[in-house]
Amino acid sequence: MDFTLALLHRHLLADLGSLRLTLARLVVQPAVYLYVFGHVVGGMLTGGNGPGYAAVMGPGIVAIAVMTAPFGAVGGTLVSGYYFRTLEGWLLAPVSLRQLLAAKVASGVLYGTLSATIVALLVWAILGLRPEGLLLPLALAVGGSAFFSLLSLVVLLLPATPDRGQELFSFLLMPMTFFGCTFYSHAMLDPPFSQLALLLPTTYLAEGLRGAYAPSQPHLATGAILLGLAAAVALLAPLAAWSFRRRLGDYLW
Amino acid sequence: MAAIEMEGLVRDYPGGLRALDGVSLTVAEGEIFGLLGVNGAGKSTLIKVITTLLRPSAGRVRVLGRDPCREAVAVKRQIGVVPQENNLDNELTVRRNLEFHCRYAGLPRRLFAPRVEQWLETLELAPKADARIMQLSGGTRRKVMLAKAFLTAPRLLVLDEPTSGLDPAVRARVWAAITAFRARGGTVFLSSHDLDEVERLCDRTGVLHDGRLQAVERLAGMAARTDRVVEATFRRAVGT
Numbered sequence: 001m002d003f004t005l006a007l008l009h010r011h012l013l014a015d016l017g018s019l020r021l022t023l024a025r026l027v028v029q030p031a032v033y034l035y036v037f038g039h040v041v042g043g044m045l046t047g048g049n050g051p052g053y054a055a056v057m058g059p060g061i062v063a064i065a066v067m068t069a070p071f072g073a074v075g076g077t078l079v080s081g082y083y084f085r086t087l088e089g090w091l092l093a094p095v096s097l098r099q100l101l102a103a104k105v106a107s108g109v110l111y112g113t114l115s116a117t118i119v120a121l122l123v124w125a126i127l128g129l130r131p132e133g134l135l136l137p138l139a140l141a142v143g144g145s146a147f148f149s150l151l152s153l154v155v156l157l158l159p160a161t162p163d164r165g166q167e168l169f170s171f172l173l174m175p176m177t178f179f180g181c182t183f184y185s186h187a188m189l190d191p192p193f194s195q196l197a198l199l200l201p202t203t204y205l206a207e208g209l210r211g212a213y214a215p216s217q218p219h220l221a222t223g224a225i226l227l228g229l230a231a232a233v234a235l236l237a238p239l240a241a242w243s244f245r246r247r248l249g250d251y252l253w
Numbered sequence: 254m255a256a257i258e259m260e261g262l263v264r265d266y267p268g269g270l271r272a273l274d275g276v277s278l279t280v281a282e283g284e285i286f287g288l289l290g291v292n293g294a295g296k297s298t299l300i301k302v303i304t305t306l307l308r309p310s311a312g313r314v315r316v317l318g319r320d321p322c323r324e325a326v327a328v329k330r331q332i333g334v335v336p337q338e339n340n341l342d343n344e345l346t347v348r349r350n351l352e353f354h355c356r357y358a359g360l361p362r363r364l365f366a367p368r369v370e371q372w373l374e375t376l377e378l379a380p381k382a383d384a385r386i387m388q389l390s391g392g393t394r395r396k397v398m399l400a401k402a403f404l405t406a407p408r409l410l411v412l413d414e415p416t417s418g419l420d421p422a423v424r425a426r427v428w429a430a431i432t433a434f435r436a437r438g439g440t441v442f443l444s445s446h447d448l449d450e451v452e453r454l455c456d457r458t459g460v461l462h463d464g465r466l467q468a469v470e471r472l473a474g475m476a477a478r479t480d481r482v483v484e485a486t487f488r489r490a491v492g493t
Binding site for chain 1: 334
């Protein structure tokens with residue numbers, strides 16, 4: 001626990017040290033998306049103030065935050081730790097690989113939840129939308145952050161070298177961002193795209209958040225999404241632990 | 254008890270490169286052992302095995318009586334490491350690097366805070382304490398890494414070319430710190446290119462060449478030191 005808190009503190013200090021970059025990533029980038037796509041484009045689509053499209057894409061932007069923040073906090077720090085050798089310093093700390101893995105995932109969950117909260121506040125401020133309750137979006141943010149933290153480890157560590165891991169990571173990031181029902185709802189898609197979208201984890205997260213923001217709008221069943229998310233985290237955790245041990249237990253990476 | 258014991262240690266890399274080929278060595282507690290070797294001889298691989306970062310392909314290793322593969326946490330708790338390349342946290346200041354190193358090791362602040370100040374002073378890092386690592390010269394980064402190695406009061410120091418890039422005055426301070434560490438009962442495993450450093454500090458020296466330990470010599474007594482026994486051993490072992 002001490003190690004996890006120390007590592008979280010380290011990540012927060014490092015981000016505070018580059019405050020402008022952190023603010024750009026956490027606030028400016030999603031705010032621009034929300035303004036351009038939610039306010040301006042949404043307004044044009046509806047010929048008025050555009051609450052319809054805004055209600056579709058607002059939760060999608062929160063879902064993108066839940067995906068990208070853990071990718072940066074877990075996968076990003078792992079890769080930069082490899083290139084700058086900070087990772088070697090963490091591996092030399094007197095903790096087990098399991099503790100290091102847990103600390104990394106905890107930082108991913110913290111960053112994902114924090115980032116989702118900031119974007120949710122921006123959605124409220126720019127689009128005037130807020131969820132009907134807090135429990136469902138919080139569960140989706142925490143569960144989604146855990147899932148994407150584990151996924152980033154698997155994607156980065158399965159290939160033999162970090163550069164190949166990064167290639168795979170970049171290859172997956174684009175479809176998950178744009179084809180995972182973030183800028184449109186699943187109900188707007190026709191087959192086969194509606195079926196293909198079901199292969200992407202962001203689809204479930206964005207649809208779950210739509211259920212939290214506007215339960216009366218069409219969306220995938222939130223109960224099934226929460227169960228699926230829990231199952232996905234349970235299945236991915238041992239695979240991430242195995243990849244972590246395989247690459248870092250014998251530090252050839 | 255021996256501080257380091259290895260028997261028939263082999264380490265192969267993917268692609269078939271054999272970096273260590275049957276290394277057997279015992280380093281006694283309280284000893285300063287110097288490992289010499291040209292680039293690519295296998296010194297850093299050997300150090301990575303001792304410090305738990307790499308697993309042996311074959312053979313047996315014990316560090317302070319423990320298996321570095323199966324009891325890695327217990328081994329890491331008792332060693333201080335200066336790797337060959339900078340592994341400092343570039344995004345933090347010098348002081349934060351030292352503090353987080355102690356926090357990762359689970360030390361309470363009341364214990365590590367005075368130690369951090371002490372090592373900042375000892376290695377003349379105090380004026381740079383609040384500078385980020387990225388702003389430091391290579392020599393200053395080396396000093397921060399040395400301070401880290403000493404901070405957690407380890408029983409064994411594993412140093413991979415610890416004074417490379419340091420000016421003579423700081424090098425002398427580091428040597429004094431290493432000698433004082435040994436006087437308190439600590440063990441030092443030191444890899445170096447610097448024959449003078451090995452001669453001055455070490456009780457014994459070994460030469461690693463093509464992954465094999467070619468020669469181990471005792472350096473006790475001034476006569477042996479002035480005879481440049483280390484250089485002779487090194488030249489004999491690598492055939493130059």
